[in-house]
Structures are given as C-alpha cells and as structure tokens.
Amino acid sequence: MNQEKPNLSAHPTRIIPRDQHSVSRRNISKAALKVLYRLHESGYRALLVGGAVRDLLLDVQPKDFDIATDATPEEVRKLFRNCRLIGRRFRLAHVVFGREIIEVATFRGSGESGDGDSDGDRHIVDGRIVRDNIWGSIEEDALRRDFRVNAMYYDIADFSVRDDVGGMQDLHDRVLHLIGDPETRYREDPVRMLRAARLAAKLDFDIDPSASAPFAELAPLLQDAAPARLFDESLKLFMAGYALKSFRMLRRHGLLAPLFPATARALDAGDESLLAMIEQGMANTDARIAEGKPVTPAFLFAVLLWGDVRDQAQALIDDGTSPALAWQRAAHRVLANQTQHVAIPRRFTHVMEDIWILQSRFGQRTRKRVFRLLEHPRFRAAYDFLLLRAGESEELREQGQWWTEAQELPAEQLAEQLGPSSRGSKSAGSGTRKRRRRRGGRKKAGGGDQAD
Structure with missing residues (x-):
C-alpha cells in the first residue's frame, strides 16, 4: 500500500463530514458497496470517486460507480473471484456482478517524463499519454483526473467526502475547470475537449474560459484520435438524453468539425433548413429517451x-x-x-x-x-x-x-x-x-x- 504524500494542489484539502453533504449509501449500488467494504476490511483505502460522487452531490442518481484504492490491480483480483484485469494504457480491475461492472482503479501517481521517454510504466509520445500505470497517493490521483467536479472522493471508512482540488466550489458555481494546464491536458488526450462539452451539456454548467480557450487551436488534434473511440464519444454525446445541448455546445466551441466535417461546413455556410432539421432530430431523440422509448444511433447519424x-x-x-x-x-x-x-x-x-x-x-x-x-x-x-x-x-x-x-x-x-x-x-x-x-x-x- 502507498504512503501518504503531501498535498500538491493549490487548493487546500477539504474533508466534509457525513452530516454536511448529501451522499447516502442508500443511493449507492449494492455491488459498489460490497467492493468498498471488502477493500476497506482488507486494510486498503476504498473510496467512491468521479462522476458518481459528483452526481450524488447534485442529487442525481449515477449510472456507474467507480472506485479508487491504494490496492494494486493484482491485489484487487486476489480479493474478488469475479474480477478481471483489463487495459494496457490504464490497468484497471473490473469486478463483475451480473450485468453490473464496478471499475476499480489504483491511485495514479504524477511521474514526470519527456517526449518519447518513460518513467516507470508511464509513456508519453508527442505529448499524449500512451501508457500510464504509475501508482501514487490519493492527492496525486486527484490531480491526474480531468475536471475538478470529477475529482472528489466518498470515503467508506468514515462516510466523508474528500475534495483536494476545489470541486465543491465548482459544483456550487456550476462551472467546469480543468485540473492542471489546459493545453497540456488536452494534448495528453484531445478527447478531453469532447468530455468538457458533454459534461457541460449534461450538467447544464458553463465551461470556464481557461478550459475552453485552447479549443480553437487544439480541436484539430481530435482528427488523430481513433475513429472507433470517437464513435463511442459520439454515442455519449447524442444518446444519453441531452443530444440537443451537446450539439449546440459542440458548435459553440468549434468541436463539431473534427467529428462531422461535412455537417459543420454546411451549417457554417448557412443551411438553416438543415440546422432546423438536425436540432429537431436531436430534440426528438432526447424526448424519446426521457419517455423510455427505444432510439437508434443510425437515425441520428442519418x-x-x-x-x-x-x-x-x-x-x-x-x-x-x-x-x-x-x-x-x-x-x-x-x-x-x-x-x-x-x-x-x-x-x-x-x-x-x-x-x-x-x-x-x-x-x-x-x-x-x-x-x-x-x-x-x-x-x-x-x-x-x-x-x-x-x-x-x-x-x-x-x-x-x-x-x-x-x-x-x-x-x-x-x-x-x-x-x-x-x-x-x-x-x-x-x-x-x-x-x-x-x-x-x-x-x-x-x-x-x-x-x-
């Protein structure tokens, strides 16, 4: 297990006790609670992290529950027979409970490396992280996450919420700040620009100007992302119930062209009937999802x-x-x-x-x-x-x-x-x-x- 390291964030760490936040175990899946308790009882730190904590604090029921721990993937696998290890770029443990999968990630460290070099099991090529399996402290792990609102932890040991980066303030202000230098973080993974647009649309938040300013220069980097990965991101943007907001957010920030260049050209040329048709199609899809009706990506892509x-x-x-x-x-x-x-x-x-x-x-x-x-x-x-x-x-x-x-x-x-x-x-x-x-x-x- 990892030893505690000093806090590296410009924000002082906040430990919010149970009686001062709205996260309740009643709203956490039984499978996630089983994983949290078994890790904790085995002597490891076990914390709910990311979007689940963010949504619970916003009184929204999460769809997925991710866990962070100081146990290595191999140690997690020893605790759960229903566990499989996945990924080369990011080594993760998936604990499977029927159709529900609980993702367990080891605290990631902040190893430094130069272009094309490696530090331990972290490799960066042309500014992009191609493999990152350096373990670290919870403070370092928080700084490695994308947005402040996604870097808060719910500790099963005492039911407190931990905030190392100012995520609670961003929830209050309804704004998205990127953790670290935005240009560096987007170069590490250009898809983070799409996540910013998607998260802002989903939560009805603003993107802080410091986080959106690099879009104009760096949006072309999305053209180098794997087309299969961009398809998955497109599904998250358009098939989760906030397609219209996502579409408008992409257009506003110049992120539609790397995904659908022909569509962006037509809209930039002033095709108002096409714009009206697309927006109505997005709105119809959102309405069907809200009513629990089936939708197909084929229709929206058409x-x-x-x-x-x-x-x-x-x-x-x-x-x-x-x-x-x-x-x-x-x-x-x-x-x-x-x-x-x-x-x-x-x-x-x-x-x-x-x-x-x-x-x-x-x-x-x-x-x-x-x-x-x-x-x-x-x-x-x-x-x-x-x-x-x-x-x-x-x-x-x-x-x-x-x-x-x-x-x-x-x-x-x-x-x-x-x-x-x-x-x-x-x-x-x-x-x-x-x-x-x-x-x-x-x-x-x-x-x-x-x-x-």
Whole structure:
C-alpha cells in the first residue's frame, strides 16, 4: 500500500463530514458497496470517486460507480473471484456482478517524463499519454483526473467526502475547470475537449474560459484520435438524453468539425433548413429517451449527414446519373468519408443508407410502389425522417401529410383511392427504380426505428 504524500494542489484539502453533504449509501449500488467494504476490511483505502460522487452531490442518481484504492490491480483480483484485469494504457480491475461492472482503479501517481521517454510504466509520445500505470497517493490521483467536479472522493471508512482540488466550489458555481494546464491536458488526450462539452451539456454548467480557450487551436488534434473511440464519444454525446445541448455546445466551441466535417461546413455556410432539421432530430431523440422509448444511433447519424448526401445525390443527378444510382453512390461516398473520422459500425450504416435512399420513393404513388414501400422494413424510420425534412419545402410537407393519412387507411380503401394506375406528385429523384428487397443480414440489420 502507498504512503501518504503531501498535498500538491493549490487548493487546500477539504474533508466534509457525513452530516454536511448529501451522499447516502442508500443511493449507492449494492455491488459498489460490497467492493468498498471488502477493500476497506482488507486494510486498503476504498473510496467512491468521479462522476458518481459528483452526481450524488447534485442529487442525481449515477449510472456507474467507480472506485479508487491504494490496492494494486493484482491485489484487487486476489480479493474478488469475479474480477478481471483489463487495459494496457490504464490497468484497471473490473469486478463483475451480473450485468453490473464496478471499475476499480489504483491511485495514479504524477511521474514526470519527456517526449518519447518513460518513467516507470508511464509513456508519453508527442505529448499524449500512451501508457500510464504509475501508482501514487490519493492527492496525486486527484490531480491526474480531468475536471475538478470529477475529482472528489466518498470515503467508506468514515462516510466523508474528500475534495483536494476545489470541486465543491465548482459544483456550487456550476462551472467546469480543468485540473492542471489546459493545453497540456488536452494534448495528453484531445478527447478531453469532447468530455468538457458533454459534461457541460449534461450538467447544464458553463465551461470556464481557461478550459475552453485552447479549443480553437487544439480541436484539430481530435482528427488523430481513433475513429472507433470517437464513435463511442459520439454515442455519449447524442444518446444519453441531452443530444440537443451537446450539439449546440459542440458548435459553440468549434468541436463539431473534427467529428462531422461535412455537417459543420454546411451549417457554417448557412443551411438553416438543415440546422432546423438536425436540432429537431436531436430534440426528438432526447424526448424519446426521457419517455423510455427505444432510439437508434443510425437515425441520428442519418440526420447529421443528410445535407451532404442530399447535395451529392443532386449533383450526380444534374450530371446525368440515374436517380437510383445517384442516391446509392452519394450514400456510399458520404459514409466512406465520414467513417474516417467517426467509425460508424455497419449495422448502423446499412440502416442509414436505407433511410436516405427511401426518401426518393415517397413521391411515387402508384398502387404497387405505395404498398411495397409500406411493407419495407425501414419504412417507419424513413417516414419519420421524411417528417423531419418537412421544413425544406411545401412539397415535402404535403408528402408527409399524405403518407400519414395513407397509414391510417385500411388497405382496401387505400388501394381503391390509388386506383390501378393512379399517380401522384413526384419529387426530385422520384425516378428511382424499385429496389429489390435485400435478403439476409442487410434486411435485418440495425432494427429499431426512431418511431414507436
């Protein structure tokens, strides 16, 4: 176990006793309490840390419970048969209780190292931490965390809250300060910029100017982050119930372009209808999550990238490409470019392509095409998408109304209304040939429309 070291923070350590804070064991998961008590009873320090402590102090029920300790990962594994060690960059212990995982991290130290050099098991390359497994004291551990509000600890030994960096004051002021020099911390891990935006949106906090000032210069560093990691961050931004706030926060701080460059260009060029569509899609997603309804990332990503798909398809059509081929090529090109930035999995891109390509078929109202479209496995998602697009033109508003009414009619009445050769109005791209319904994985992939 580690010996205590002097406090290295500019803020004096505050130990807040149980009767002066709102954290209660009643709101901590039973699994987390088991881990805390077993570590404590085995002679180790055991503290709840991070977002869980922050949320409990804000009277919000946490989704995850992380624990910090002076026990090494190997020592943690010896205490729990249901424990597995993960990670090379950051060695962690996961204690598994059915579907709940309690993450246990050893106090991290503040080892110094130069570019490309290493100190113990800490490696920094070009300012970025590529491995960091130096153990230290709780004071050092607090300084290694990202934001002050995420660096408070709930001690199971006496039920006090420990604050080494001024997190309680930031909770009171509803502001986010980064711990340490912001430029250095963002260079260590550029994704911290996205976390700042996400946390500010989630908590409805402001980002302190000292923490947001480096965004303009350092945002391009996000282009070097792993696309798969940026996909995970995008899910946290847009699929947690505060998508609209996150989207606006990204735009305000210039962080949208590294994630969705084509979308950022279109919005910067003044595409107001696209902006309205995206914001409505975000708001709808937030509302569905609040109501406990299912949502799919495919729908929201389709909304975000719609402007680029629409413009590329129209350009191909103007050059003489058949509408059916134009929409397919546009969808493939946009996804090929986008996945270089955010690696959207195929189970979602298949759904996105169907949503986009089906848009050109809503203007085709022969009996045969109408019934085939109604039976398409992506019809509901594509229909919801059409309703979002209604702000683009009066023609689209009329289409949305027509298809809304068509779904409410009995099949026989709809067929009679259409007639054997009846044709309605056509939109741009309505010459798209009937696409054969794909069989196998493509037909079933993704599932789960944005609709009920």
